[in-house]
Amino acid sequence: MDFNDSPEEAAYREKARAWLVEAAAAHRAEHGEPKPTTPEHMAAGKAWQARKAAAGYACITWPAAVGGGGGTPIQSVIFSQEEAKAGVSYGYFTIGLGMCVPTVMAFADEAAKQRFVSPAVKGEEIWCQLFSEPAGGSDVAALRTRAVRDGDDWIINGQKVWTTGAHYSDYGIVLVRTDPDVPKHKGLTMFWIDMRDPAVECRPIHQMSGGREFNEVYFTDLRAKDSQRLGGVGDGWKVALVTLMNERLAVGGSAGPDYRRVMELARGLSGANGPVLKDAAFREKLADWYVNSQGLKFTRFRTMTALSRGQTPGPESSIGKIIAANQMQDLANTAVEAQGEYGILVDPALAPMEAAFQQSLMWAPGLRIAGGTDEILKNIIAERVLGLPGDVRVDKDVAFKDMPTGR
Amino acid sequence: MDFDYSDDQKFLKDEARKFLAARCSSAVVRGVLDDPARSYDAELWRAVAEQGWLGAAIPEEHGGLGLGRVELCAIAEELGRAVAPIPFASTVYVLAEAVMAHGTDAQKAAILPRIATGEVIGCLATSEGPGVITPSALQARVEGGKLSGVKIPVTDGDVADLALVLANEGGRPGLFLVDLKAGGVKAETLESLDPTRGVARLTFDGAAADRLGEAGRGFELVQAVLDRVAVLLAFEQLGGADRCLEMAREYALGRYAFGRVIAGYQAMKHKMADMYVKNEVARSNAYYGAWALDVDAPELPTAAAAARIAASDAFWFASKESVQVHGGMGFTWEVDCHLYYRRSRQLSLVAGSPKLWKERLVSELEKKNAA
Numbered sequence: 001m002d003f004n005d006s007p008e009e010a011a012y013r014e015k016a017r018a019w020l021v022e023a024a025a026a027h028r029a030e031h032g033e034p035k036p037t038t039p040e041h042m043a044a045g046k047a048w049q050a051r052k053a054a055a056g057y058a059c060i061t062w063p064a065a066v067g068g069g070g071g072t073p074i075q076s077v078i079f080s081q082e083e084a085k086a087g088v089s090y091g092y093f094t095i096g097l098g099m100c101v102p103t104v105m106a107f108a109d110e111a112a113k114q115r116f117v118s119p120a121v122k123g124e125e126i127w128c129q130l131f132s133e134p135a136g137g138s139d140v141a142a143l144r145t146r147a148v149r150d151g152d153d154w155i156i157n158g159q160k161v162w163t164t165g166a167h168y169s170d171y172g173i174v175l176v177r178t179d180p181d182v183p184k185h186k187g188l189t190m191f192w193i194d195m196r197d198p199a200v201e202c203r204p205i206h207q208m209s210g211g212r213e214f215n216e217v218y219f220t221d222l223r224a225k226d227s228q229r230l231g232g233v234g235d236g237w238k239v240a241l242v243t244l245m246n247e248r249l250a251v252g253g254s255a256g257p258d259y260r261r262v263m264e265l266a267r268g269l270s271g272a273n274g275p276v277l278k279d280a281a282f283r284e285k286l287a288d289w290y291v292n293s294q295g296l297k298f299t300r301f302r303t304m305t306a307l308s309r310g311q312t313p314g315p316e317s318s319i320g321k322i323i324a325a326n327q328m329q330d331l332a333n334t335a336v337e338a339q340g341e342y343g344i345l346v347d348p349a350l351a352p353m354e355a356a357f358q359q360s361l362m363w364a365p366g367l368r369i370a371g372g373t374d375e376i377l378k379n380i381i382a383e384r385v386l387g388l389p390g391d392v393r394v395d396k397d398v399a400f401k402d403m404p405t406g407r
Numbered sequence: 408m409d410f411d412y413s414d415d416q417k418f419l420k421d422e423a424r425k426f427l428a429a430r431c432s433s434a435v436v437r438g439v440l441d442d443p444a445r446s447y448d449a450e451l452w453r454a455v456a457e458q459g460w461l462g463a464a465i466p467e468e469h470g471g472l473g474l475g476r477v478e479l480c481a482i483a484e485e486l487g488r489a490v491a492p493i494p495f496a497s498t499v500y501v502l503a504e505a506v507m508a509h510g511t512d513a514q515k516a517a518i519l520p521r522i523a524t525g526e527v528i529g530c531l532a533t534s535e536g537p538g539v540i541t542p543s544a545l546q547a548r549v550e551g552g553k554l555s556g557v558k559i560p561v562t563d564g565d566v567a568d569l570a571l572v573l574a575n576e577g578g579r580p581g582l583f584l585v586d587l588k589a590g591g592v593k594a595e596t597l598e599s600l601d602p603t604r605g606v607a608r609l610t611f612d613g614a615a616a617d618r619l620g621e622a623g624r625g626f627e628l629v630q631a632v633l634d635r636v637a638v639l640l641a642f643e644q645l646g647g648a649d650r651c652l653e654m655a656r657e658y659a660l661g662r663y664a665f666g667r668v669i670a671g672y673q674a675m676k677h678k679m680a681d682m683y684v685k686n687e688v689a690r691s692n693a694y695y696g697a698w699a700l701d702v703d704a705p706e707l708p709t710a711a712a713a714a715r716i717a718a719s720d721a722f723w724f725a726s727k728e729s730v731q732v733h734g735g736m737g738f739t740w741e742v743d744c745h746l747y748y749r750r751s752r753q754l755s756l757v758a759g760s761p762k763l764w765k766e767r768l769v770s771e772l773e774k775k776n777a778a
Contacts, residue, residue, distance in 0.1 A: 287765035295688030301410040382676030
């Protein structure tokens with residue numbers, strides 16, 4: 001039991017690190033450090049992706065023939081670690097390359113594969129994933145966006161929601177209902193679409209955190225060619241499951257300020273009986289946060305170990321988001337409460353640590369929902385890891401059009 | 408990255424599981440539970456000695472197998488899973504580890520070979536009453552090499568041959584080896600929450616005491632010993648917690664209520680998912696503890712504390728919620744849930760409560776992060 005790379009892994013890490021040092025310096029010289037959400041930031045992100053692709057560090061596990069690195073999963077993890085240390089990373093490509101483009105590779109026709117895969121790897125085009133709807137969140141298969149056949153075209157009408165990056169994406173994969181007369185899972189079909197089409201409209205969502213990072217996407221008589229279909233008519237659910245299986249290995253750190261930051265805060269804050277850091281109840285919580293953070297860190301190490309041994313990782317990484325999101329909320333709330341009446345302030349110029357804990361407090365509810373709610377994730381652990389039965393499906397044999405919908 | 412059991416360690420663990428399935432069934436555990444005259448299963452103890460487990464981490468020159476601590480952790484996980492009714496922790500994690508870490512060459516040569524063969528059962532005698540033992544409260548004392556005082560409770564104290572005793576000498580706390588069979592000692596068996604393990608009151612009246620480790624540093628030595636013990640106990644707790652989840656799962660899959668299997672109800676599924684999450688957090692922290700113990704890393708105090716806190720939490724949660732999943736059956740004597748519920752309390756209390764370890768952890772973090 002150790003934390004060392006194998007000789008091959010160490011050599012790869014060394015090579016990646018050396019490349020990153022030089023590449024990051026050249027990249028910064030050219031692009032500086034633009035503010036997130038600006039056009040300059042997007043341009044820098046695309047340039048960085050192109051640089052990685054040229055060196056074989058984009059889509060490391062994909063074959064070189066499609067522009068990937070022809071490498072192994074552990075090499076991909078090692079590169080991500082080193083890239084994070086180098087301090088250059090952009091989130092624009094995560095969903096496209098992690099979920100959408102693999103679906104295109106698996107289900108699109110030859111022409112579409114030739115057209116799309118390589119530009120996506122090089123960062124020239126960005127993709128988004130359009131699954132969730134107002135009427136289909138945890139129950140995605142209840143979605144209502146309709147596609148109706150019209151000769152060689154399909155005409156799409158409806159609304160998607162919580163689409164990450166829709167406003168800056170060039171293309172998207174969209175799951176729609178093509179047959180409302182069969183039970184919900186059977187009437188779905190997947191297409192790729194052009195997000196720049198005038199029939200597609202993106203509207204930002206005003207979140208409870210105050211920001212507008214996500215979108216609603218409306219389709220008004222959007223036309224898609226039948227050749228844009230991914231998989232068979234009515235096979236959309238199976239295709240969607242493949243998309244979701246392609247979710248990248250979660251190797252990132254936990255969300256928001258960590259236990260070190262809250263310790264630092266507590267050292268300088270006074271409570272009723274001296275510094276908050278000396279308060280027994282606070283210390284117990286601090287110990288729990290540390291233990292959970294370490295638990296997640298070492299769980300990632302166990303996943304890496306399986307990859308390093310050439311094995312399929314076990315299901316243990318499924319615990320990550322449940323713990324991280326809930327801890328983010330508890331830690332932020334404790335830190336805000338510890339600030340007393342002053343904790344209500346959100347101005348970064350006034351609130352301790354640039355209001356990091358106040359921001360974290362307002363983001364945490366979203367993290368507990370995004371990408372699978374706490375409850376859905378527990379169902380997944382129960383059903384896929386522990387092998388417990390699925391819930392009773394009252395809508396299983398009911399035609400979609402006859403399903404009760406409430407308001 | 409190689410942060411898991413190796414293939415050889417997995418093989419050892421599988422063999423240990425098979426061995427315990429054959430030799431430490433629920434009936435064997437219950438033999439001790441239901442018989443007030445027995446504090447451990449002597450036959451299982453002999454069998455475990457024959458397997459070489461008692462000396463797994465003892466060097467070959469002292470009659471052991473000379474394996475690493477990770478191998479010992481693998482065995483511990485299986486012993487916890489089987490709620491083994493033997494004084495393994497007191498003898499191997501406490502006494503053998505303490506002698507190996509702090510003993511003189513003569514003490515090692517005299518004691519370790521007899522642990523490996525199963526001749527010597529150990530115990531740790533620190534507590535003298537309710538609450539935490541502190542330097543100002545410590546009453547037991549050694550004068551002219553003779554110990555007097557009362558220790559209560561002492562896990563496995565009624566069956567042990569050699570005790571590790573915290574006592575004052577010349578007004579300064581020290582740690583002493585005391586031969587419990589050499590006279591000047593009275594051992595009385597006491598009833599406890601977990602009757603599958605022995606507990607005693609030890610009354611010393613001029614018993615011969617041989618100092619272990621540096622004079623005047625008794626509390627530091629006990630803590631150093633407990634850092635090692637905590638990691639090994641975490642593996643026993645982890646084994647128990649995993650077994651509780653399995654039992655809950657098996658029961659829920661076979662039990663029907665309101666016309667369907669209860670394992671399909673979300674209240675049940677989420678409960679078991681919660682157990683799984685806690686058990687995995689405990690496993691990951693325990694592995695880090697195993698690594699720190701194996702290589703004697705300077706991180707051992709924090710790694711041991713995190714391993715113990717996570718494992719105590721996981722086992723407590725899994726053992727109490729396993730009873731809940733079993734419903735009324737879980738509250739009966741004949742269903743095994745209570746064996747684990749009891750053992751989870753025994754393992755959490757025996758080497759300092761999780762609350763104490765949380766305080767220790769934060770103190771260590773403060774030292775590390777001192778500005």
